[in-house]
Amino acid sequence: MQVFTKPTQNEIKMAAKSLRDGNLVAFPTETVYGLGADAVNEKAVSRVYSAKGRPIDHPLIVHISSVENLGKWAIDIPDYATKLANEFWPGPMTLILKKSELAQEFITGGQLSIGLRIPNQQVALKLLEEFEGLGGLGVAAPSANRFGSISPTTASAVEIELSSFLGSEDLILDGGQCMIGVESSIIDCTKATPVVLRPGAVSVEMIESATGFGVLLNSIKSDTKASGLLETHYAPKAQVTLGMRTEPGDGFLAFADIPTPIGTVRLASPKNNEEYAQVLYSALRLGDQFGLKHIVVVEPTGEGLALAIRDRLHKAASGKTRRREALDLQP
Numbered sequence: 001m002q003v004f005t006k007p008t009q010n011e012i013k014m015a016a017k018s019l020r021d022g023n024l025v026a027f028p029t030e031t032v033y034g035l036g037a038d039a040v041n042e043k044a045v046s047r048v049y050s051a052k053g054r055p056i057d058h059p060l061i062v063h064i065s066s067v068e069n070l071g072k073w074a075i076d077i078p079d080y081a082t083k084l085a086n087e088f089w090p091g092p093m094t095l096i097l098k099k100s101e102l103a104q105e106f107i108t109g110g111q112l113s114i115g116l117r118i119p120n121q122q123v124a125l126k127l128l129e130e131f132e133g134l135g136g137l138g139v140a141a142p143s144a145n146r147f148g149s150i151s152p153t154t155a156s157a158v159e160i161e162l163s164s165f166l167g168s169e170d171l172i173l174d175g176g177q178c179m180i181g182v183e184s185s186i187i188d189c190t191k192a193t194p195v196v197l198r199p200g201a202v203s204v205e206m207i208e209s210a211t212g213f214g215v216l217l218n219s220i221k222s223d224t225k226a227s228g229l230l231e232t233h234y235a236p237k238a239q240v241t242l243g244m245r246t247e248p249g250d251g252f253l254a255f256a257d258i259p260t261p262i263g264t265v266r267l268a269s270p271k272n273n274e275e276y277a278q279v280l281y282s283a284l285r286l287g288d289q290f291g292l293k294h295i296v297v298v299e300p301t302g303e304g305l306a307l308a309i310r311d312r313l314h315k316a317a318s319g320k321t322r323r324r325e326a327l328d329l330q331p
């Protein structure tokens with residue numbers, strides 16, 4: 001595996017060629033780093049699943065460079081989805097649409113829908129353009145982490161996650177830190193009205209004002225499968241506890257105006273929701289690098305991006321004993 005730091009146009013061209021040859025290329029997007037494969041190459045896509053250790057029935061998002069390519073991958077696109085695409089692409093939004101024949105089972109996890117996204121990041125867009133220039137139709141890319149772990153927001157985090165699972169021909173494009181820091185909003189557009197399967201930087205309020213529809217959030221009735229909807233996901237090795245109850249030696253993550261409790265290790269001090277999202281995963285990773293057992297996190301309140309941050313934090317914390325509850329049980 002080779003790393004191209006601040007890749008030149010020529011290196012991005014080489015990466016596009018490598019993708020077309022069936023190799024894997026990890027690349028930056030504005031949300032998190034993705035692990036890319038040619039979306040019509042079954043062998044390359046199966047290598048993505050094995051590098052991630054991801055169950056094969058969890059579908060991948062196909063990344064394209066322009067709205068013109070949407071019709072290749074999706075059919076019966078509702079008007080409200082077209083509105084969303086025109087309004088928010090390139091951007092941190094994935095649309096789930098009825099799939100065309102091009103979208104084969106090995107991409108969709110056997111489902112009849114396909115996830116599509118145009119990322120808003122220069123390296124990613126150039127890579128996709130070069131790839132399409134070589135006859136490519138789309139790049140399948142899940143977040144470039146092992147299954148269940150935290151998405152990487154830097155190239156070095158990709159290396160930590162995946163270097164032992166990538167081959168000598170595979171590449172990592174290092175485009176610096178991701179601007180947004182949490183994964184794209186996933187919007188199921190296979191129903192009469194939009195359903196948010198994963199909240200992100202394109203907020204419920206933004207979707208409602210672009211489409212004129214009320215938006216359902218993480219509908220339990222949804223029959224689609226998103227691994228981001230599993231109870232425990234986006235989790236560091238440390239136990240994440242929400243609230244303010246700390247013990248000496250804990251990691252601590254909260255807004256800058258909340259003082260660091262005595263004896264804890266401050267992992268980040270974001271000043272607003274945008275900064276919070278941007279540093280969230282690197283702060284949790286730092287806790288693991290320090291070998292901390294617990295990380296106590298004070299969540300942001302409110303709507304918009306705060307909802308996406310809380311969603312990830314709840315998943316990082318769930319399925320594990322919450323110290324607060326455990327302590328509250330004691331006399």
Ligand code: TXA
Nearest residue numbers: 031034059113114115142143183184224225226227228
């Ligand atoms: O921001 C992002 O979306 C990043 C960057 C790399 O684009 N990608 C990403 O991919 O987060 P991934 O695979 O880690 O998460 C995508 C989620 C998964 O939970 C997957 O199951 C779900 O989207 N998904 C993909 N296709 C779907 C479909 N047809 N129906 C329902 N869920 C789908």
Ligand code: MG
Nearest residue numbers: 142143144151
């Ligand atoms: Mg993921």
